[in-house]
Amino acid sequence: NTWVPNIEPGSDFSIYNLPFGIVSTKSDPAPHVAAAIGSHILDLKVFFTHPEGPYHRPFPSFHEFDGFEALLLDVFSQPTLNAFAALGRAVRSKVRNTLQQLLVAQTPYPSVLRDNMPLRAAALLEDSEVTAMHLPMTIGDYTDFYAGYYHAHAVGTLFRGPDAALQPNYLHMPIGYHGRSSSIVVSDTPIRRPVGQVAHVGEDGKQIVSTGPTRKLDIELELGCFIASENRMGDSVDVDSAAKYVFGYVLLNDWSARDVQAWEYVPLGPFNGKNFATTISPWVVLAEAMEPYRTVPGHELDRKSLQPYLCEANTENVLDINLRVYLQTTAGVTTPITRTNSRYLIWSFPQMIAHHTLGGCPLRTGDLLGSGTISGPDGSYESGSLLEVTENGKKPLKLVQTGTRTFLEDGDTVIIRGFAGADWSRVGFGPCRGKIIGPSLKK
Amino acid sequence: NTWVPNIEPGSDFSIYNLPFGIVSTKSDPAPHVAAAIGSHILDLKVFFTHPEGPYHRPFPSFHEFDGFEALLLDVFSQPTLNAFAALGRAVRSKVRNTLQQLLVAQTPYPSVLRDNMPLRAAALLEDSEVTAMHLPMTIGDYTDFYAGYYHAHAVGTLFRGPDAALQPNYLHMPIGYHGRSSSIVVSDTPIRRPVGQVAHVGEDGKQIVSTGPTRKLDIELELGCFIASENRMGDSVDVDSAAKYVFGYVLLNDWSARDVQAWEYVPLGPFNGKNFATTISPWVVLAEAMEPYRTVPGHELDRKSLQPYLCEANTENVLDINLRVYLQTTAGVTTPITRTNSRYLIWSFPQMIAHHTLGGCPLRTGDLLGSGTISGPDGSYESGSLLEVTENGKKPLKLVQTGTRTFLEDGDTVIIRGFAGADWSRVGFGPCRGKIIGPSLKK
Ligand SMILES: [Ca+2]
Ligand SMILES: [Ca+2]
Ligand SMILES: [Mg+2]
Ligand SMILES: [Mg+2]
Ligand code: NI
Numbered sequence: 001n002t003w004v005p006n007i008e009p010g011s012d013f014s015i016y017n018l019p020f021g022i023v024s025t026k027s028d029p030a031p032h033v034a035a036a037i038g039s040h041i042l043d044l045k046v047f048f049t050h051p052e053g054p055y056h057r058p059f060p061s062f063h064e065f066d067g068f069e070a071l072l073l074d075v076f077s078q079p080t081l082n083a084f085a086a087l088g089r090a091v092r093s094k095v096r097n098t099l100q101q102l103l104v105a106q107t108p109y110p111s112v113l114r115d116n117m118p119l120r121a122a123a124l125l126e127d128s129e130v131t132a133m134h135l136p137m138t139i140g141d142y143t144d145f146y147a148g149y150y151h152a153h154a155v156g157t158l159f160r161g162p163d164a165a166l167q168p169n170y171l172h173m174p175i176g177y178h179g180r181s182s183s184i185v186v187s188d189t190p191i192r193r194p195v196g197q198v199a200h201v202g203e204d205g206k207q208i209v210s211t212g213p214t215r216k217l218d219i220e221l222e223l224g225c226f227i228a229s230e231n232r233m234g235d236s237v238d239v240d241s242a243a244k245y246v247f248g249y250v251l252l253n254d255w256s257a258r259d260v261q262a263w264e265y266v267p268l269g270p271f272n273g274k275n276f277a278t279t280i281s282p283w284v285v286l287a288e289a290m291e292p293y294r295t296v297p298g299h300e301l302d303r304k305s306l307q308p309y310l311c312e313a314n315t316e317n318v319l320d321i322n323l324r325v326y327l328q329t330t331a332g333v334t335t336p337i338t339r340t341n342s343r344y345l346i347w348s349f350p351q352m353i354a355h356h357t358l359g360g361c362p363l364r365t366g367d368l369l370g371s372g373t374i375s376g377p378d379g380s381y382e383s384g385s386l387l388e389v390t391e392n393g394k395k396p397l398k399l400v401q402t403g404t405r406t407f408l409e410d411g412d413t414v415i416i417r418g419f420a421g422a423d424w425s426r427v428g429f430g431p432c433r434g435k436i437i438g439p440s441l442k443k
Numbered sequence: 444n445t446w447v448p449n450i451e452p453g454s455d456f457s458i459y460n461l462p463f464g465i466v467s468t469k470s471d472p473a474p475h476v477a478a479a480i481g482s483h484i485l486d487l488k489v490f491f492t493h494p495e496g497p498y499h500r501p502f503p504s505f506h507e508f509d510g511f512e513a514l515l516l517d518v519f520s521q522p523t524l525n526a527f528a529a530l531g532r533a534v535r536s537k538v539r540n541t542l543q544q545l546l547v548a549q550t551p552y553p554s555v556l557r558d559n560m561p562l563r564a565a566a567l568l569e570d571s572e573v574t575a576m577h578l579p580m581t582i583g584d585y586t587d588f589y590a591g592y593y594h595a596h597a598v599g600t601l602f603r604g605p606d607a608a609l610q611p612n613y614l615h616m617p618i619g620y621h622g623r624s625s626s627i628v629v630s631d632t633p634i635r636r637p638v639g640q641v642a643h644v645g646e647d648g649k650q651i652v653s654t655g656p657t658r659k660l661d662i663e664l665e666l667g668c669f670i671a672s673e674n675r676m677g678d679s680v681d682v683d684s685a686a687k688y689v690f691g692y693v694l695l696n697d698w699s700a701r702d703v704q705a706w707e708y709v710p711l712g713p714f715n716g717k718n719f720a721t722t723i724s725p726w727v728v729l730a731e732a733m734e735p736y737r738t739v740p741g742h743e744l745d746r747k748s749l750q751p752y753l754c755e756a757n758t759e760n761v762l763d764i765n766l767r768v769y770l771q772t773t774a775g776v777t778t779p780i781t782r783t784n785s786r787y788l789i790w791s792f793p794q795m796i797a798h799h800t801l802g803g804c805p806l807r808t809g810d811l812l813g814s815g816t817i818s819g820p821d822g823s824y825e826s827g828s829l830l831e832v833t834e835n836g837k838k839p840l841k842l843v844q845t846g847t848r849t850f851l852e853d854g855d856t857v858i859i860r861g862f863a864g865a866d867w868s869r870v871g872f873g874p875c876r877g878k879i880i881g882p883s884l885k886k
Pocket of ligand 5 (some may be wrong): 498499
C-alpha cells in the first residue's frame with residue numbers, strides 16, 4: 001500500500017501511522033523533524049526546503065492555505081515538535097493526510113515525491129542514515145497519573161491487603177502527581193543506577209537509615225501523552241473537548257527505585273525514587289493515527305458515581321494498544337516479561353486532562369502526561385512492573401535459559417514495545433529501551 | 444551611601460541589595476533586565492546599549508574580560524534572567540560589584556553614570572516608569588520542599604497528635620515533591636479561587652464526594668531559590684559545593700486548597716490542591732547579597748544522625764530573613780498575620796540541592812526550589828499558613844477593626860514581605876502579593 005521499499009509485515013511504521021520525531025542525519029546533524037515510514041524516514045526539513053520540493057514547485061494540496069508552507073518550512077527545521085504541535089489539529093491532520101497521499105502506492109501526485117528522484121534521494125532516507133534520535137518535544141511540565149486499575153489494585157493488595165487495596169479516592173478521580181521533566185530522556189539513553197537514602201528495620205526492631213545504590217530498581221510500563229494546545233490559567237477544559245488538546249502518544253518507562261520511594265513518599269509522594277530518569281520512545285504517534293483504535297476500558301468505572309466533570313460522552317475512551325516488555329541480559333538473552341494492553345487504563349487521557357485543569361492549572365504545548373503503570377488482571381504475565389510480578393522481590397522471576405530477577409541488575413536492558421492494528425497496517429511506536437549502568441560512586 | 448535620589452530608610456532595595464528583575468517600561472515594553480535601587484530601577488538593557496553607555500565608551504572595569512560587554516549586551520536584552528544566571532557566579536558578582544561602584548555616593552567612575560546625564564536620564568528610571576514586572580526566569584522544573592520544622596511539627600500535631608507529629612523520615616532528609624511550573628506567576632497576578640473535588644463524611648457516616656470552589660483556600664509562606672548552574676544527569680552535587688548552584692532568592696506563596704489536598708494526596712502527594720497557582724516576588728536577590736545574613740538554623744538537626752551526603756561543613760547554612768504576612772480586605776484594612784524568620788528552616792538550600800541530585804537528577808538554570816512553609820515556634824503569630832493559626836478552620840483569626848477569617852475569602856489580598864539587615868542597608872524583596880478573585884463557574 002506504499003511505494004516506499006522494504007516495509008516488512010509487522011513494521012510499527014505502516015503508512016497508516018506516519019509518526020513524527022526529531023532526527024540527526026549523516027548529512028544534517030542539527031536536530032530536525034522527520035516522519036517514519038517502514039525502515040525509512042522522510043526528512044521533512046529536506047522535503048520542504050529542497051529546491052525540487054513542493055515548497056518551490058506547484059503542488060495544489062499544499063497551496064490551499066495561505067502561508068501554509070512557509071509555516072511548515074520553519075516548523076520542520078526546529079529541534080523539537082512543539083511548533084508543529086502548536087499549529088492545531090486541523091493543520092497537523094492536513095499535513096499527515098497529504099504526506100500519506102504522497103506515499104501511497106497509487107499516489108495521485110507521483111511527480112511530487114515518488115518520481116522526483118532528486119528530492120526522493122535527498123529526503124527519503126534509510127534509517128541507517130539517522131545518526132541520532134532526540135527527545136521529540138521540549139517538555140515544560142510532566143505529570144504522572146496512576147490510571148492503571150490492575151496495577152493500583154495489585155500494589156495496594158501487596159502493601160495493604162485485598163480489602164484495602166484501592167485508596168478511597170481512587171475510583172473518584174484520576175490520581176496523579178507532578179513528575180520531573182529535566183530527567184526525561186529518549187530511548188537508548190543509558191540509565192545510571194541511582195544512589196538513594198533508604199531505611200530498614202534492624203534485628204533489634206530499630207530503624208536503620210543508610211545511603212547507597214538502590215537495590216530495587218524497577219520499571220513502570222506506561223503510555224505517554226503529549227499536549228498540543230494550551231488552556232488559559234484559571235480556565236478548565238471540558239472532558240468532552242479534552243481530546244482536542246492531545247498531540248500524540250509515546251511509550252514511557254517510569255524507572256523507579258522502590259526502596260528509595262518506600263522511605264521518602266510519606267506524606268508528599270515520590271521524589272528521588274522517580275526523578276533520576278524517565279525514558280520515552282522517540283516517535284510521536286499522532287492522535288489521528290490512534291483514532292481507529294479507541295475502545296472501552298478493560299475495567300469500567302461506575303458512571304453513576306462519577307463527578308459530572310469526569311463523565312465523558314464517548315465511552316470508547318481508551319486505546320487498544322498491545323504492550324510488551326522484554327528484559328535482555330548482558331549475555332544477549334531476551335525474556336518476555338509482560339504482555340498486556342493499554343485498555344486496562346481505567347481513566348482516559350481526556351478525563352486526566354479535565355481533572356488536571358479543574359482548578360485552572362494551565363497545560364502548555366509539549367507537556368507530557370504519563371498514564372500510570374499499565375497491568376492486566378493476570379499478575380503472572382500482565383504486570384507492568386517487577387514490583388508486582390515478584391511481589392516486591394519475594395518471588396523471583398525466571399529468565400529464559402538461565403538466571404532469575406527480583407529487580408533489575410546492572411547491564412540489564414529493558415525494552416518496551418507497543419502497537420495497534422494488524423500486520424500490514426500497524427500503528428506502533430518503535431522501541432522504548434534503556435540499559436542499566438552501574439552507579440556513580442564518589443570518594 | 445548612594446547618589447541615587449530619594450532612597451527611604453527601610454527601602455528593600457538599598458545599594459547593598461541590587462536585585463535583578465524583568466521589566467517593561469514606558470519607553471520599552473519588550474521584557475528586559477533591570478536592577479532595583481531605592482525607588483528607581485537601573486534599566487540594564489538601556490545602560491549597556493545606549494550610545495553614551497559603558498559599552499561604547501572606555502570604562503576600565505568592564506574591559507577586563509574579553510567579550511564581556513558583548514555578552515552582557517545580549518544577556519540584558521533577554522526576556523528572562525536565565526542567560527545572566529548561566530554566566531556563572533564570578534561574572535554575576537563582577538557585574539553586581541561594578542554596578543555598586545557606579546551607584547555609590549563617592550563613585551570612582553562618576554563620568555560613567557552619575558554625571559553622564561544622557562545615559563542617566565535614559566537608564567535610571569523612577570519605578571513609575573515601569574509598566575509591568577514579569578516572571579524573572581523561565582522555570583523548567585519547580586520543586587517544593589518541606590523544610591520548615593515548626594510548620595511540619597504544627598501540621599503533624601494537628602492531624603496526628605503531638606507524639607506522631609513528625610513522620611519517621613522527616614529528620615533524615617529534606618522531604619520534597621515536584622510542583623507545577625506552568626502556574627507560577629509574578630506578584631500582583633490575580634489568583635482565581637480553584638474549583639476542586641472534595642470529600643466529607645455525611646451524617647450517616649458515609650463519604651460524600653462533591654466538586655466546587657475550594658472552601659479552604661490558604662497561603663504558604665516560603666522562600667524560593669533559583670538555580671543558576673547545571674549538574675549533568677547521573678551526577679550528584681556535593682553538599683559543600685551546592686551553594687555555587689544558587690542564583691538567588693525570591694519570596695514565594697504556595698497557594699493551597701486544603702480541602703482538595705486532603706482528599707487527593709494519598710498516596711502520591713499534593714496535586715490539584717497546589718497546582719492552580721504559586722506567586723513569587725519579582726526581584727531576584729542574588730546569593731551574594733544574602734551572604735552577610737547566613738546564620739544557624741532556629742532548630743538544629745542532630746548532625747551525628749545525618750547521612751554523610753547531608754553533613755554540611757558550614758553550620759551557618761540558613762538565612763536570617765525577617766518575614767511578614769499581611770491580609771488586606773476589600774475594605775482596605777490590613778491585618779498583620781505572620782511575623783517570622785527564614786532561620787526556622789531546618790534544612791538549608793545546599794542540603795536540598797545535595798538531596799535532590801543524590802540519585803543523579805539534573806538541575807537546570809532557572810529551576811525553582813521552594814523551601815516549604817516557614818513558621819516559628821509560636822503558632823499564634825509565627826504561622827506561615829492559615830491552616831496552622833486557625834487549627835484547620837476551628838479557631839477563626841480576628842482581623843483588625845472588624846471580621847474574622849478561617850481561610851481566605853474572595854477579594855482578600857495577601858502580601859508577603861521579607862528583608863534582612865538594618866534600615867539603611869536592607870536587603871529585601873519587595874512585595875509578593877496576590878488578590879483572590881471568585882471562581883470560574885461554568886454552566
Ligand atoms: Ca509511574
Ligand atoms: Ca508548600
Ligand atoms: Mg520517572
Ligand atoms: Mg503552589
Ligand atoms: Ni567597550
